[in-house]
Amino acid sequence: MTKYLDTRQDSAPPPQPDVATQVRTNPRARSIFWWLVTGVAGVAVVGLIFYVS
Structure with a gap:
């Protein structure tokens, strides 16, 4: 029986998180x-101090 090479990418890196998650x-x-x-x-605060006084 012929044996085939395993071409699956089991060790592929996980997908990158979206930009919002990366920034957070x-x-x-x-x-x-x-x-x-x-x-x-x-x-x-400085603006309010000058506004009130």
């Missing part, structure tokens, strides 16, 4: 995001 799980992207959020919040 990327520590650098998360730190930039929180830096921007903190900066915008700081500017809003």
Whole structure:
């Protein structure tokens, strides 16, 4: 009986996650995001202080 080579790709790498998942799980992207959020919040607080006074 003829034996055939196994051509299945069992060791294929898993598919890449989508962009939203990559950004959510990327520590650098998360730190930039929180830096921007903190900066915008700081500017809003300073603006409110000047607006009230």
